[in-house]
Amino acid sequence: MTRLENHPILGKLNRKKTINFTFDNQEISGMENEPIAAALLANGIRTLRLHEETAKPRGIYCNIGHCFECRVTVNGIQGKRACLTPIKEGMVVQSGKHLPSPVRDWRVNHV
Numbered sequence: 587m588t589r590l591e592n593h594p595i596l597g598k599l600n601r602k603k604t605i606n607f608t609f610d611n612q613e614i615s616g617m618e619n620e621p622i623a624a625a626l627l628a629n630g631i632r633t634l635r636l637h638e639e640t641a642k643p644r645g646i647y648c649n650i651g652h653c654f655e656c657r658v659t660v661n662g663i664q665g666k667r668a669c670l671t672p673i674k675e676g677m678v679v680q681s682g683k684h685l686p687s688p689v690r691d692w693r694v695n696h697v
Contacts, residue, residue, distance in 0.1 A: 589617075589628055607677040622668040622679055623649060623656050634658055634668055635682025644682075657682045 592598050602617040609626060616625025623646045626634065633643040634656050647655040649669045656668040659680040668679075 605673065605675040607673050607675070607679060609679045610681050616673045618675070619672040622658065622660070622666075622671050622673050622677075625673050626668065633681065 589599075589601075591601075602619065604615050605618045606613055606615050607625070608614070609629075609631060614625070614629045614631075616622075616628065623634075626632075627646065632645045634646065635644050635658065636642065637644055644655050646669060647653045649656075651667055651670045654667065657665050658668050658671075659682065660666040660671055661678050664682070673679075
């Protein structure tokens with residue numbers, strides 16, 4: 587797991603408790619309560635889902651909750667944003683293999 591330990595501006599960064607969770611049936615570790623996206627990046631995982639229409643790999647884009655590119659399934663709940671969802675011990679995360687379009691779903695339910 588790759589982590590910054592000493593930042594040129596923030597100084598020495600204190601480590602939190604290391605916990606384990608699964609991503610696509612592979613056990614990996616992260617720092618307690620960090621966003622899923624950060625833990626996945628630290629473990630070298632870049633692809634989080636496939637595009638709804640083209641099936642091209644998608645990863646983390648904005649990392650602040652605006653773009654919905656990092657949607658994954660967490661403990662059976664689809665569409666969770668990896669950049670905003672903190673990891674917990676034993677959490678089960680699945681990549682968004684081919685999630686439904688949030689725009690298409692919104693139109694169906696709101697038109």
